[in-house]
Amino acid sequence: MPKRDAEVLVIGSGAGGSVTALELARAGLDVIVLEEGREHALTDYGAPAPRAMRALYRRGGMTPILGRTPIGYVEGCCVGGSTEINSGFWHRAPREVLLRWKTQYGLADASEEELAPHFDWAEEALGVGTSDRPWPRSTELFARGVERMGWSYQEVPRAAPGCQSTNACAQGCPTGAKSGMSRSVLPQARAAGARVIAGVRVLQLLTRGKRCTGVIARRTNPDGSSELLRFEAEHVFVCAGPTETPSLLRRSGIRRRVGNTLRVHPYLKVAARFDENVDAHAHVLPLLQVKEFWPELSLGGAFCTPGQLAMTLAENWRENRDEMRHHRQLAHYYVGVRGSGRGWVRPAFFGADSTLIGYRLSEQDVIHLSAGLARLAALLLAAGAKAVHPSVAGLPSIETDSAAARWLTEPLPKTGLGLVTVHAFSSCPMGEDESECAADSFGRLYGYENLRINDASMLCDSPGVNPQGTIMALARRNAQAFASAPR
Ligand SMILES: Cc1cc2nc3c(=O)[nH]c(=O)nc-3n(C[C@H](O)[C@H](O)[C@H](O)COP(=O)(O)OP(=O)(O)OC[C@H]3O[C@@H](n4cnc5c(N)ncnc54)[C@H](O)[C@@H]3O)c2cc1C
Known part of the structure; x- marks a missing residue:
C-alpha cells in the first residue's frame, strides 16, 4: 500500500476543514487535506438538480434520519463540502447560546468578545452582506x-x-457569487501551501495508545477503479461533518461521547x-x-x-x-x-x-x-x-x-x-465537562494527544441560527490555538 506523510492531515474540506487547513498552512505547517468528494469547475455548477445532486451531495441527496418521525437530510460531498450547496445565510453565534455552552458544557474561551475577531475575519473573507438588488x-x-x-x-x-x-x-452557484469554500478559503489555503487531495475517502484512523498515527483511505478514480492508500501524520484533524466525523471515529474504535448527541434544526x-x-x-x-x-x-x-x-x-x-x-x-x-x-x-x-x-x-x-x-x-x-x-x-x-x-x-x-x-451538529460536543463532551474546549478528543475534531460535530448543542458562521469562527479559533501552542 503506498504511503504518504504530512505534518497535519485534515479530513474533509467543508466549513471546518477549509478554515483549519488555511490557518495551519499559514502557520507554516505541512498540511494535506483529504476530501472524499470531487473537485468541480465553476462550469459544472448550476446543473439540473438530479445531476447536481449526484455530483455534489452525499448519496445523491438521499440521507434519511431515522425515527418515529423521520427527517429528510442532505449534506455536501465535494471539495468545499456543504458550503458549495448551501444558501449562504449568515449569523453570528448569539450571546445567549455562548453563555449556555459555557455554563452547561464548560466551553472555555468562547465568549462573544473572544469569537468576534474570528467572525470579523470570516465575514471579510466571504464578503458577507445584504443584497443590493430589489427583493424578489x-x-x-x-x-x-x-x-x-x-x-x-x-x-x-x-x-x-x-x-x-x-x-x-443548491446546485452549486454557477456565477461563482456564493463564497463556498472552494472559491474563498481553499484557494488561500492552497496558496499558503496546503495540498488538497480530492476523491479520497478516509476509511479508518490508525491509533497507537494515545496517538493517532495516520489513516487508511480509499481513492476512487474517475473510471470507477479504486486503491487503498495509507497516510501518516503527526496530527490529525477530523472535519468530515456532523455525521461522518462521529461515524469515522466510531469505526476506528473511538466511542467515548461520540455520536450520541446529534442535534438538528x-x-x-x-x-x-x-x-x-x-x-x-x-x-x-x-x-x-x-x-x-x-x-x-x-x-x-x-x-x-x-x-x-x-x-x-x-x-x-x-x-x-x-x-x-x-x-x-x-x-x-x-x-x-x-x-x-x-x-x-x-x-x-x-x-x-x-x-x-x-x-x-x-x-x-x-x-x-x-x-x-x-x-x-x-x-x-x-x-x-x-x-x-x-x-x-x-x-x-x-x-x-x-x-x-x-x-x-x-x-x-x-x-x-x-x-x-440541512443543519446538523453536536454529535461530538466540545467543552471542559468530560461527562458531556467528546473533546476539550479546543476540539482535542479526550484520551488522545494529537487527534482533533474541527467541524459542525463540535458545537455543544443547537445554535438556533444558521450554523456556518459559528463553525468557521470556532474552527479558526481552535486552529490558531493549536498552531501557537508548543508541540
Ligand atoms: C442545502 C444546504 C443548505 C444550507 N444552508 C445554510 C445556510 O444558508 N447558512 C448556514 O449557516 N448553513 C447552511 N447549511 C449548513 C452548513 O453548510 C453546514 O453546517 C456546514 O457546511 C458544516 O460544515 P462542516 O465542515 O461540519 O461539514 P461540511 O461542510 O459538510 O464538510 C464536510 C466534508 O467532509 C467530507 N468527508 C466526509 N467524510 C469523509 C471521509 N471519511 N473522508 C474524506 N472526506 C470526508 C465531505 O465530503 C465534506 O466535503 C446548509 C447545508 C445544506 C446541505
Missing part, C-alpha cells in the same frame, strides 16, 4: 405578511456578494399559493427571517423549484396535485425549531461507506413546530395567500385565520410531519 416578490410578500402581523423581520446577511438571483444555490415547509404570479422558482429564495419567537422557533423562506414544491405537496398529493398547475403562484416558506430532541450516528454494519443516523423528535419540538405553523400560516394569509399547504400528511390546506390559529394550542400529528433539515 416572494421576499416582498413575506415582508408584507410580517408587517401586517405587527412583527419585525431582518434581511439575513449572506456569504454571496454579487448574487445574481439565479436560484441555483427540524424544518416544516409550506407551499403558499397567492393570486398573482410570484415566480419564486426564478429568483433567489426569500431573504428574510422572523426571529420574534427565537430561540424556540424561526420563520423564513425556503429554496423553491417545481421539484421542491412537489415534495412539499406530496404529503397530500391526491388533494394537492392540481396546485402544480399553478406553480408560478406558489412560494415556499418554513418554520424551523431549535431542536431539543437528540439523535445518534453509527457506522452501518454493512460496508465502510454507510452511516446510520437517527433522531428522536421531542414533544417540545412538536409543540414549537405546531405553534410555528400557526404563525407562519397566519403571516402568509395576511400577506395575501389564498391557501397554505403544510407538509403534514392528512392535514387539509389552511385557508382561514381560525384554521391557522388551531395549531397555536393543539399539537400537530407527530407521525404525519414531513420534516427536513
Whole structure:
C-alpha cells in the first residue's frame, strides 16, 4: 500500500476543514487535506438538480434520519463540502447560546468578545452582506405578511456578494457569487501551501495508545477503479461533518461521547399559493427571517423549484396535485425549531461507506413546530395567500385565520410531519465537562494527544441560527490555538 506523510492531515474540506487547513498552512505547517468528494469547475455548477445532486451531495441527496418521525437530510460531498450547496445565510453565534455552552458544557474561551475577531475575519473573507438588488416578490410578500402581523423581520446577511438571483444555490452557484469554500478559503489555503487531495475517502484512523498515527483511505478514480492508500501524520484533524466525523471515529474504535448527541434544526415547509404570479422558482429564495419567537422557533423562506414544491405537496398529493398547475403562484416558506430532541450516528454494519443516523423528535419540538405553523400560516394569509399547504400528511390546506390559529394550542400529528433539515451538529460536543463532551474546549478528543475534531460535530448543542458562521469562527479559533501552542 503506498504511503504518504504530512505534518497535519485534515479530513474533509467543508466549513471546518477549509478554515483549519488555511490557518495551519499559514502557520507554516505541512498540511494535506483529504476530501472524499470531487473537485468541480465553476462550469459544472448550476446543473439540473438530479445531476447536481449526484455530483455534489452525499448519496445523491438521499440521507434519511431515522425515527418515529423521520427527517429528510442532505449534506455536501465535494471539495468545499456543504458550503458549495448551501444558501449562504449568515449569523453570528448569539450571546445567549455562548453563555449556555459555557455554563452547561464548560466551553472555555468562547465568549462573544473572544469569537468576534474570528467572525470579523470570516465575514471579510466571504464578503458577507445584504443584497443590493430589489427583493424578489416572494421576499416582498413575506415582508408584507410580517408587517401586517405587527412583527419585525431582518434581511439575513449572506456569504454571496454579487448574487445574481439565479436560484441555483443548491446546485452549486454557477456565477461563482456564493463564497463556498472552494472559491474563498481553499484557494488561500492552497496558496499558503496546503495540498488538497480530492476523491479520497478516509476509511479508518490508525491509533497507537494515545496517538493517532495516520489513516487508511480509499481513492476512487474517475473510471470507477479504486486503491487503498495509507497516510501518516503527526496530527490529525477530523472535519468530515456532523455525521461522518462521529461515524469515522466510531469505526476506528473511538466511542467515548461520540455520536450520541446529534442535534438538528427540524424544518416544516409550506407551499403558499397567492393570486398573482410570484415566480419564486426564478429568483433567489426569500431573504428574510422572523426571529420574534427565537430561540424556540424561526420563520423564513425556503429554496423553491417545481421539484421542491412537489415534495412539499406530496404529503397530500391526491388533494394537492392540481396546485402544480399553478406553480408560478406558489412560494415556499418554513418554520424551523431549535431542536431539543437528540439523535445518534453509527457506522452501518454493512460496508465502510454507510452511516446510520437517527433522531428522536421531542414533544417540545412538536409543540414549537405546531405553534410555528400557526404563525407562519397566519403571516402568509395576511400577506395575501389564498391557501397554505403544510407538509403534514392528512392535514387539509389552511385557508382561514381560525384554521391557522388551531395549531397555536393543539399539537400537530407527530407521525404525519414531513420534516427536513440541512443543519446538523453536536454529535461530538466540545467543552471542559468530560461527562458531556467528546473533546476539550479546543476540539482535542479526550484520551488522545494529537487527534482533533474541527467541524459542525463540535458545537455543544443547537445554535438556533444558521450554523456556518459559528463553525468557521470556532474552527479558526481552535486552529490558531493549536498552531501557537508548543508541540
Ligand atoms: C442545502 C444546504 C443548505 C444550507 N444552508 C445554510 C445556510 O444558508 N447558512 C448556514 O449557516 N448553513 C447552511 N447549511 C449548513 C452548513 O453548510 C453546514 O453546517 C456546514 O457546511 C458544516 O460544515 P462542516 O465542515 O461540519 O461539514 P461540511 O461542510 O459538510 O464538510 C464536510 C466534508 O467532509 C467530507 N468527508 C466526509 N467524510 C469523509 C471521509 N471519511 N473522508 C474524506 N472526506 C470526508 C465531505 O465530503 C465534506 O466535503 C446548509 C447545508 C445544506 C446541505
